[in-house]
Amino acid sequence: MEAMESPSRGGGTFISSHLLRLPTETRTKVFASAASCQAVLRILSPIARHYCLRACFSGEVDEDVVANWSASRKNQGNNHRRAVESLLDLGVWKKVLKDGGKQANNKATYKVNERFAEKLRLILQSGVRSVWSEPTEVARRMLPDAEELRRLSQRRWDSVLLFLAGGDGQNTGSGPLNLEEVLTRLGLLERTSSVGSKRKRDGDEEGGVGDGTDTESEGGAAGPRPALRTTPEGYQFLLRPAEEQVWRIVGEFLSVQCGLDGESGAAAVSFLLQLGFCEEGKVCKLSVLSGGGGDAIARVARALATLGLVYPFESPESPGEFWVLPTHLSKLLCGGPGTGGGQGPAPFSVLGEGEGIIVETNYRVYAYTKSPLRRAVLELFCLQEYVLPNLFVGRLARESCSAAFEAGISAELIVDYLNRNAHPQVHVVRSGAPVLPETVADGVRLWEVEARRLSMSECAMYDKFESRSLFLESLGHAKDHGKVLWVDEAEMKMVVQLDHHNSMKAFIKEAKMKL
Amino acid sequence: MVQAMKGVLLKGDIPLKEFVLSLNESRIPSEKFVIADLDERTLLIQPQAKAFLEEKLQGFVEENQYQPPLRSSGHSAGNRK
Numbered sequence: 086m087e088a089m090e091s092p093s094r095g096g097g098t099f100i101s102s103h104l105l106r107l108p109t110e111t112r113t114k115v116f117a118s119a120a121s122c123q124a125v126l127r128i129l130s131p132i133a134r135h136y137c138l139r140a141c142f143s144g145e146v147d148e149d150v151v152a153n154w155s156a157s158r159k160n161q162g163n164n165h166r167r168a169v170e171s172l173l174d175l176g177v178w179k180k181v182l183k184d185g186g187k188q189a190n191n192k193a194t195y196k197v198n199e200r201f202a203e204k205l206r207l208i209l210q211s212g213v214r215s216v217w218s219e220p221t222e223v224a225r226r227m228l229p230d231a232e233e234l235r236r237l238s239q240r241r242w243d244s245v246l247l248f249l250a251g252g253d254g255q256n257t258g259s260g261p262l263n264l265e266e267v268l269t270r271l272g273l274l275e276r277t278s279s280v281g282s283k284r285k286r287d288g289d290e291e292g293g294v295g296d297g298t299d300t301e302s303e304g305g306a307a308g309p310r311p312a313l314r315t316t317p318e319g320y321q322f323l324l325r326p327a328e329e330q331v332w333r334i335v336g337e338f339l340s341v342q343c344g345l346d347g348e349s350g351a352a353a354v355s356f357l358l359q360l361g362f363c364e365e366g367k368v369c370k371l372s373v374l375s376g377g378g379g380d381a382i383a384r385v386a387r388a389l390a391t392l393g394l395v396y397p398f399e400s401p402e403s404p405g406e407f408w409v410l411p412t413h414l415s416k417l418l419c420g421g422p423g424t425g426g427g428q429g430p431a432p433f434s435v436l437g438e439g440e441g442i443i444v445e446t447n448y449r450v451y452a453y454t455k456s457p458l459r460r461a462v463l464e465l466f467c468l469q470e471y472v473l474p475n476l477f478v479g480r481l482a483r484e485s486c487s488a489a490f491e492a493g494i495s496a497e498l499i500v501d502y503l504n505r506n507a508h509p510q511v512h513v514v515r516s517g518a519p520v521l522p523e524t525v526a527d528g529v530r531l532w533e534v535e536a537r538r539l540s541m542s543e544c545a546m547y548d549k550f551e552s553r554s555l556f557l558e559s560l561g562h563a564k565d566h567g568k569v570l571w572v573d574e575a576e577m578k579m580v581v582q583l584d585h586h587n588s589m590k591a592f593i594k595e596a597k598m599k600l
Numbered sequence: 601m602v603q604a605m606k607g608v609l610l611k612g613d614i615p616l617k618e619f620v621l622s623l624n625e626s627r628i629p630s631e632k633f634v635i636a637d638l639d640e641r642t643l644l645i646q647p648q649a650k651a652f653l654e655e656k657l658q659g660f661v662e663e664n665q666y667q668p669p670l671r672s673s674g675h676s677a678g679n680r681k
Binding site for chain 2: 483535538539540541542543544545546547548549550551555559570571573578580583586589590593597
């Protein structure tokens with residue numbers, strides 16, 4: 086779980102965390118395009134952006150000068166440091182010691198990446214020509230309208246997650262995006278050795294999903310890939326915010342398909358950067374983007390189309406020319422974790438009009454939704470009571486939540502999911518109060534505590550130490566590795582995780598020789 | 601001579617631990633599984649007994665769970681099982 090949350094800490098957004106993973110040369114290649122530079126500028130924090138603009142004409146700036154920029158205000162120290170760090174991490178700035186560091190009081194200078202500075206000056210002086218343009222009249226008639234586009238793309242994306250949830254959402258086969266591989270690599274799915282073994286949770290759910298719903302039913306046992314199983318991480322993933330889901334899948338796809346370095350990696354990232362910041366309803370010709378990595382871009386575009394992030398179409402005027410129309414989901418690419426979470430409706434909500442979840446204090450859950458995915462996710466922790474074409478009614482119950490805890494979903498995740506996907510009306514009615522009734526949230530948390538009431542762990546116990554110093558030394562060793570489960574210093578007994586037993590044995594032997 | 605013993609560390613609340621001890625007491629000496637009673641919430645048990653205990657403890661927790669009476673009105677909850 087920690088690993089999933091960490092990208093937010095690095096640079097603030099998922100896209101910047103991906104940029105950080107790129108090798109330096111690739112990053113420099115990303116800076117070759119003015120539009121990408123503009124996008125990079127936009128993902129920076131406001132202070133960092135400001136610093137960047139201040140320094141772009143001079144090309145370099147002394148460390149103490151930069152330090153002065155924030156000296157006047159209190160509490161700016163931290164923000165200042167973080168801004169400079171993020172610039173250094175992204176390779177926008179480089180720290181250079183004056184005179185090669187020979188002088189005693191060597192002062193450092195920050196050098197702005199030359200390419201970046203050059204592009205930035207270009208943008209400031211003459212503006213950047215956007216690759217996005219209004220679709221032509223002919224094309225517009227052919228394209229789906231906003232409502233339709235939203236529906237289409239959402240369905241694509243939902244089917245990806247349904248595939249993960251165990252439904253037969255997406256057929257992988259020979260698409261540009263081997264979903265099965267990507268999900269397996271992310272550790273969300275795993276292959277089980279015995280073919281035909283039924284997935285455990287499918288068994289519990291089949292009765293619930295099959296009947297009453299006329300849309301895609303989850304064909305549990307007869308599913309297309311009986312040898313795959315959703316891991317605990319996979320179930321957790323289903324409940325996470327959409328921007329994180331989108332980014333993890335796209336990010337993994339990028340590193341598998343395009344590699345992180347070279348032209349293709351850079352081209353792919355440039356494409357994503359521009360996609361994340363494009364305006365609604367604008368379209369783009371794919372060949373305009375291909376600065377050396379046309380092949381990669383085409384591949385990325387096709388993969389994104391599979392995920393529902395862009396809508397590809399062939400130009401009606403000149404056949405053979407491919408254009409893409411970004412959907413509402415592509416906005417999530419450059420949205421950071423800060424933009425989606427928290428209280429109030431998310432700005433980039435993937436909920437449709439009038440959709441959302443209402444939880445009553447009596448643990449009953451009403452979810453206005455038509456999506457089979459949402460129903461499948463809710464059934465992970467709710468007992469289903471009725472299903473209407475646009476409404477799911479369920480109940481949070483001890484048994485259903487225990488099943489979720491067993492599958493690896495934590496109470497916090499459930500509470501968070503219900504909060505995040507609350508019906509807009511709930512925000513209005515319960516203004517100020519928590520969106521999810523506190524009794525319900527506490528109830529779910531208590532169930533979790535109860536489910537984890539007992540812990541059993543394989544271990545080894547050590548006692549009858551000859552001397553206190555030997556005991557303390559051994560204890561120190563085990564503590565350094567974080568493997569101590571239980572200790573009684575008075576009795577000189579300790580319990581250590583079993584996987585540390587061999588190392589422990591060797592250490593005690595050695596310590597005894599020394600003493 | 602330092603002595604090492606392999607086993608399974610069981611951590612739980614006091615009632616749960618006492619229940620395990622009583623289970624242990626009720627068995628014949630050769631089948632006892634508690635190796636050491638470490639403190640009021642912790643026990644060291646034989647690895648073989650893990651599966652058996654898990655099952656027993658699950659039953660113990662279920663038994664002591666308050667089930668609110670189901671309402672027999674139109675909101676027929678829980679009959680989906």
